[in-house]
Amino acid sequence: MRNELLLSPHSSVPMYAQIVEQVVAKVMSGAWQAGAPLPSIRELASDCQVSVITVKRAYLELERSGVIVTRHGKGSFVADALDATRGLATAEFDSQLQGLLDAAARLGMARNELLDRVGEAFDASPGASQSTTTSTDKGTTA
Template structure:
């Protein structure tokens, strides 16, 4: 559930719905709105802070990070979310580490070989 909160916050920041410096709902408020535990929201906020998407000021709350800091954080958060989705799908298919890495390598090679024909 915390991953969904992370994705939703990232989506709002990327879409521009939440601008740099905008306050986020308090942990308790968001937990109540989403009907999840405070611990779940706190974990999501910690993940967002580690990614550079938000900043937390003790006693004042959490805010959307400045655009320069958030850009890389947003990309990292999106990558991590997609990576977790890939791992979940691989587990459902029963793919082991080697099979997963082979498929990722093949997809990467196919992607980079098609990029070579594209002008820069």
């Protein structure tokens, strides 16, 4: 897998974050399949004309998110699809949750009010109410 990343030194997004975003996009789109090897840290740094430290930081972030796995002495590889998808979904959820908490703090919303609003939204959500209904239905018929 040759370097297919296009980094912009003029972007306000840090270089390591550009690497993370582009690798995630390639994995999620299926362009980079589970188990595929990533370029070595040194190779990618050379190809992208960034420091080894920048690529290492990106790879560590990707590994924490479950997008890639690193095997000592073997290199870094795209994680199994289930692991990568779950890691990305969890990271996205955490980011959205933090945004919710930040917005609630700006509004001066009390914890109970926030929890009530989240509960109401959960109950009104088609996916959540369906899973709740399914659980309830199973409990009722058993």
